[in-house]
Amino acid sequence: MKVAEYYHSKEDPAAGSAATQSSSTSSANFTPRTFSPASLDPEDEEGNSSPGPTNSDHSSASSSDTERNLSPTPARDGMLIFRGSTPSNQHRKTPDTTKGFSFSPAGRPQSRAIALDSASRSSTSHMRTPSVSSVTPSTVSTDGGHIHGQPSSSRASRTRSTAEIEAIGPLLNELTLDGGSGELGMAELQQALPSVSVTTENQEPEATSPVFGLRQTSLSPRPPRRSRRVSRTNQAPHDVKDEELPHDRFHHPDVQSSFLEAKTLMSRLARVLGSSPLHVDPDSAIKRLHKRAKDLSRFQCPPTRTVGFVGDSGVGKSSLLNSLLHQEGLARTSNSGAACTCVVTEYHYDMRDDFQVDVELFTQDDLMEQVTHLLQSYRRFHLHAEEMTVADGLEEAKEHAGVARDTFRALFRGRLGNEAFLTTEPEGFVLWTFRRWLEDGVPELGGSHNRSSKESCSDFLIQLTSEAPGSQGPAIWPFVRKIKVFLDAHILSKGLVLVDLPGLRDLNSARRSITERYLLECDEVFAVCNIGRATTDVGVASVFELARRAGLSKVGIVCTRSDDIQASEAKNDWKGQRAKRIQQLSAEVATARGQIDEIKRLLDEYDDEDLTKEEEDEMYDLHRDLRKKEKIWEQKLHDLKIFLVETRNAEVTKKLQASYRDKVRGLIVHVFCISNTEYWSKAMLPKDEAIPSLQLSGIIALRKHCLSIIAESQLRLATKFVTNDIPALLGEAALWVESGAGSANAEQKSAVRRTLDKIERQLRENLTGRGSDLRRVGRATREHFQNQVYDDQRTDRWRRTAVNATREWYGWAHQTYSAFCRNYGNYCTPAVGPHDWNQDIIAKMARDLTPQWKQMLSSVEGRLNTDVENLEDEMxxxxxxxxxxxxxxxxxxxxxxxxxxxxxxxxxxRMESLRETFQDDVRALEVDALTGIRTSIVGKAMEESYRRCNMEYGRGSDQRRKGIINGTVQSQDFFVNYMREFRRRWKTLADEFQKDLQDSIKDELGLMSTSFDMIRDENVAMESEENPELRQCLEIEIGRAKEQLERIRDILTSQ
Incomplete structure (x- = not known):
């Protein structure tokens, strides 16, 4: 069926007759340009631009000026093609939802709408005016997602008749003028109009169109209309800095603007100080003041919070961090797909255009310890696999041997020729060989490295963390302990450090221990997993198990690939109302897709080489309909995706929170479901187009949460900057002004100097002298521990309780006992349930020491409070x-x-800051001393025993394992050595706190002495006296700054 016939078959007969007649008379006078579907702008319904056809695109070279210049054209930049009038409600038909398409019964309209976009509304303007496009009014509507097409008239003679010319009158009465650029000048328009003006000058316009009920207009220009292309979409790309900030005090606009204003004060002060040549004189006080003012004007709150992302290889941690940093492709796998995720990578802020990468390598002793354990695992499997059983851990032994082999090949590539020597030579000789190779083969990549672009930085990270295909030398990653990347990223600029951590199930015990220590030090931890396995992910469970044992409270979950979901599978899984909703949305998607396919089928029926004017109009309207339907289809598809993603996100979140709420001390387990693919699919598009996908990706919500973590600490630092740092500099600058004022005589100046000397001596003696209480803080802290914790040890009773625990384990089946040894004492089997051997060993000791420990901490806290009061008294x-x-x-x-x-x-x-650091260190020591995690004191004490058990195999291995564990725990020295290690660790903390406290006080007294020199130093006084203009300007600026600073301080300190 031809398109025209298809239209006629759907139209109302009466309306169609009138429409056909109107079409015949109104269209014959305008010959459209010939165009291909590809030339149409797919966005012209929204006002976007695309290149218009040239004069060569005309269907006939002999067309008249009027026919040439009043022909329908695609939209150009800055102008709109007029659409047909919208049908009134009386001409609309309820779509037939049983078919892919529904067409309006309204016939061809009786008139055409002609659009004239004009850059100038003045008839005398010499600016070029836009093209005039004649477009047959379409009755296309998107009601119900169906097409309302327009019928075709048969081919008619193109010879003009009086009736045809008279039909142009209503067309011109519908002329509207739109602002914008075009191609038709006023002179050309004047040439085009005479042929039609004769028939229209005496006509009265009708009030409404008889078909569409639309108001007819005269040729008078309409008021300018705003371009739809400009207003439709925010064309600026999405900027992470524009995202909504957390609702807290630090991120409040008043606080942020006040913080910025405070730095502006320092910029102004720096400009005043820099206006004098003295600021480049190395011996000048102004030079030091100028440098300090510049530094404060660039002040950034230092990193105060660390967020760790831990997960097994392949769950998408690196991609997640790329999204949070808004740095696509920064952390990635190599072209070969090989990647090593076992290297800890920290991301720090630095206001720079390039990237800095700091590489920390393992020491020789660290590497030797690792290869020793790896060699033992390798030899055990390859020498004794035939004698091992499943109960001996055959599968685990095979896996560990594979890790050892891969590590040896990476470390010693080019040296390790025949791997047989790993088992044929004595273990001692192999280790001696390894040490010699390591001494010669450590890569010279430690330290800092700068990379000019994201691409080069990414390549360098791959070099550090991945296998290089075809390389003949050692790989780098086995030598790397930690990587730090410094870059300019919005999420880092607020004081965050993001850390990519390997999973807790890493078979390399050294790297697993690094992860565990990081997790204890992070301010918040997120276990990362694939959303499809989130509720059963063993890696997530291991993180929350560590949180339970160590008493961590800030632990959450990030589920990746949230967009990886199929509607058919979801409908089968969910049932009920959710399944019905999926069916409904899927049907709408299919209907919209069917409408697109039908339009494309109709378009295929056209022969671009031989089209009538009516067919070209129909083709144009079909292309316009196609664009509309494609947008509807995309929206329906997005609606379906939103429902699927958000529904599963809510379901997974609920299950995870129910499963892990009891594992952490915090009341809430934060769960974020994210899609890196969805985020980057639209991240670089204009903001209005990007936001729906960015929000659906979950990255924006996670980024906002991370920023909320630093709010409290950053507000405290910003307040310190305003209340301490700036006043100190303003005070010094004021002293410089006062030193040259000349208002004091020699005797008065001498009195001032004596007073300042006396104050300085008094403070140094009372705060740092031998008799100062602040010099005895460390010793007093050690004494509290000795008297309240160490001296109260009851090692015999603790040992008896631990031995009783080993007797319980002794009765377990050999396969169960072996499984606990392979998991370093922390495991669960159906036969015996969950047990933590390390915690069981120290259970009695922990119960006895916990009250004494808490009492001791209270005593230390009281002592520190007294020291602060004494310091305040001295000042x-x-x-x-x-x-x-x-x-x-x-x-x-x-x-x-x-x-x-x-x-x-x-x-x-500074003293308060040191106390906070000390308290954090004390909490970490409490975990190490009173819990059984693998890196705790008891965990390290039992580590070697577990390793020895894991080397056992074959007949009698069960008894040997039990003998090893019992012998270690029953040792008379076990708890004695334990308490000695506890005391050593406490002494280290106390001594470090004492040293840091004394260094801080000395630093501050030194700065105070430098400030006093502004008055005491004759050279400074002479410098000030000899520069009266600078002194006057500086005095004015200091006064202004103090006045503004008072208001800023009130804003930052108000609650």
């Missing part, structure tokens, strides 16, 4: 001395007092 005494000695010099007294007050705040702030 208050210095302020009182200053006031008493310089009472006769109020101006100098006030300026010096401000400096002293700022330094007091700095000292107290």
């Amino acid at each position: 208050d005494a210095a302020m009182e001395l200053l006031s008493a000695e310089l009472e006769a010099f109020p101006e100098v007294n006030d300026v010096i007092g401000e400096v002293l007050l700022a330094r007091t705040s700095q000292i107290l702030s």
Whole structure:
């Protein structure tokens, strides 16, 4: 069936007759340009532009000017092609939902709409005016997702008749003028209009179109209309900096703007200081002040929170971090697909255009320890596999031997010729050979490396973490302990460090231990898994098991590949209302797809070489319909995807939270379901187009959550910057101004210097001298531990309880006992249930020591509070001395007092920071001393025993294993050595805290002395006196800054 016949078969007979007659008369006077479907802009219904046809595209070279210039053309940049009038409701028909398409019964319209886009509304303008496009009004509607087409008239003579010319009148009455650029100038328009103006000058326009009920307009220009192309879409690409920030105090707009304003104050101060040549004089005080002002103007809150992402290989951690960093392809696999995910990679912020990569290598001793354990695993399997049974851990032994083989090949490529020597030579000789090779073969890649682009940085990371195909030398990754990448990423700029961690099931025990220690130190941890296996993922379970044993509270889950879901599978799995909804959405997608296919079938019926005007119009309308239907189809498809993704996300989240809520101390287990594919599919598109997919990807929500983690600490640092750092610099600058004021005589200046010397001596003696209580903090802390924890040890009772536990295990079946040994004491079997041997061994000790430990911590905390009070008292005494000695010099007294007050705040702030670090270290030691995790004190004490058990096999191996474990636990020295290690670790913490405290106080007193030199130093005074203009400008700027700073401080410190 031809398209025209198809249209006629669907139209209302009466309407079709009128429409056909109108079509015959109104279209014969306009010969359209010939165009191909490809020339149509797929977005022109929304106002987008595409190249229009040239004059060579005309269907006939002999067409008149009117026919040439008033022909329908595709939309051009900055102009719109007019569509046909929209049918009134009386001409619409409810779509037939049983078919792929539904067509309107309305016939051909009685008139055409002619669009004239004009860049100027003035008749005298010499600017070019847009093309005039004549487009047959379409009755296409998207109601119900069906097509309302327009019927075709038969081919008619192109000879003009009076009736045909008269039909142009209503067309011109519908002329509208749109702003925009075009091709038809006013002169050309004047040449085109005479042929039609004769028949229209005496006609009265009808109030409405008889078919469509639309108001007819005159040739008077309409008011300018805004381009739909501009207003339709936000053309700017998505910027992560524009994403919604967490709803907390730090991210409040007032706080952020005040923080920025504070840095602006320092920029202004730096400009004033830099206006004098003194700022480049190495001996000038102004140079130091200028540098400090520049530094403060660029102040960034240092990293304060670390978020770790841990998961097994292949779950998408690297892709997840790329998305969070908004750096596509930064971390990736090599072209060969080989990748090593066992290297810890940290991502830090640095305001730079390039990338910096810091590489930390294992020490020789670390590497030797690793290869020793690997060699033992390799030899055990290859020498004794035939004697081993499943109960001996044959499969695990094979897996460990494979890891050892791969590591040896990577470490010693080019040296390890015949691998038989690993088993034929004595173990000692093989290890000696390994040590010699390692001494000669360590790559020279430690330290910092700069890369100019993301691509080169990515290539370098692959070089560090992957096997290089065809390489003849050693691989690099076995030597690498940790990688740090410094880059400019929005999520890092707020003070976050993101860490990519290998899973806790890594067979390399050294790397597994690194991961465990990281997880204890991270402020929040996310276990990463594939959403399809999230509820049964063993890697996730291992992370939450560690959280339970170590008492961690901030542990969440990230499920990747959230968009990997099939509607048919989901419908079968979900049933009920959800299945019905899937069926409904799927049917809508299929219907929309069918409409697209039908339109394409109709388009295929056209012969582009021989088209009538009516057929060209029909073809144009079909292309326009096709674009609309494709958009509808895309939206329906997106609606289906949204339902599938969000429904599964909610279901998985609910199950995971129910499963792991009891494993952590926190009340909420945060679960995020994300799709890296969905994120990057639209991330670079204009914002309005990208946002739906970006939100569906889940990355924006996860990024927002990560930023919320740092809010409290960053607000504290920003407040310190405003209340301590800036006032200290302003005080020093004010001292420089005062030193050259010339208001004091020699005797008065001498009195000021004596007073400052006295204050400095007093503070140094009382805060850092031999008799200072602050010098005895470490010793007092050690004494508290000795008296309240160490001296209360009851090793005999602890040992008896531990031995009783081993007797219980002794009765277990050999395969069960062996399985617990292979899992380093922490395992679960149907026969005996879950057990943690390490925790069972120290259970009695932990119960006895916990009350003493808590009491000791309370005593230490009380002592530290007293030390802070003593420090405050000493600084208050210095302020009182200053006031008493310089009472006769109020101006100098006030300026010096401000400096002293700022330094007091700095000292107290640094002491508080040191206390927080000490408390974090104490909590980590508590986990190590009183829990049984693998890297704890008891875990390390039992590590070698478990390894020895795992080397056993064959007849009698069960008894030998049990003998090894019992012998270790029953040793008289086990708990004695345990408590000695506990005390050694505590002493290390106490001594480090003491050293850091003394260093901080000395640093601050040194800075205070430098500030005092602004008054005491004759050279500074002379410098100030000799530069009165700078002094005056600086005094004004300091006054302005103090006034603004007071308001900024109020905003940051208000609750």
